Amino acid sequence: xAKESIYDLIFDIARHIPKGRxxxxxxxxxxxxxxxxxRLVGWAMHLAGNYPDVPAxxxxxxKGLLTGKxxxxxxxxxxxxxxxxxxxKNDQVQQFETVFWDPATLGL
DNA sequence: GTGGTGACTACTT
DNA sequence: AAAGTAGCCACCA
Numbered sequence: 001x002a003k004e005s006i007y008d009l010i011f012d013i014a015r016h017i018p019k020g021r022x023x024x025x026x027x028x029x030x031x032x033x034x035x036x037x038x039r040l041v042g043w044a045m046h047l048a049g050n051y052p053d054v055p056a057x058x059x060x061x062x063k064g065l066l067t068g069k070x071x072x073x074x075x076x077x078x079x080x081x082x083x084x085x086x087x088x089k090n091d092q093v094q095q096f097e098t099v100f101w102d103p104a105t106l107g108l
Numbered sequence: 109g110t111g112g113t114g115a116c117t118a119c120t121t
Numbered sequence: 122a123a124a125g126t127a128g129c130c131a132c133c134a
Contacts, residue, residue, distance in 0.1 A: 029129095038129085
């Protein structure tokens, strides 16, 4: 049985992000219940490095900006997003509202 | 047990 | 409108 820490929840949500879609830290934060601590989500993504199943590259900030791409290893995040079919320009997701995926879609 | 940090968000000036 | 500050929670040393 998993401890189901808040990170596990975040990872679980991130893992359920459909291909070609992205989500924001605040959306996940709210979904897990923290709501006010979007920072934890960002931190969780840091730990996500240990979780290859967690597409942290699909998680961006509220503006659709690839804030964490620097931690991914340069343009790796942008490249991955483009590979997924997401248009990224200047570290910003194009059609962000179109590719935006809400964790509530899971059927919360 | 305490202190510092972190890939954010929202409000205020 | 833009810029700055404050708030928040959990992990690591």
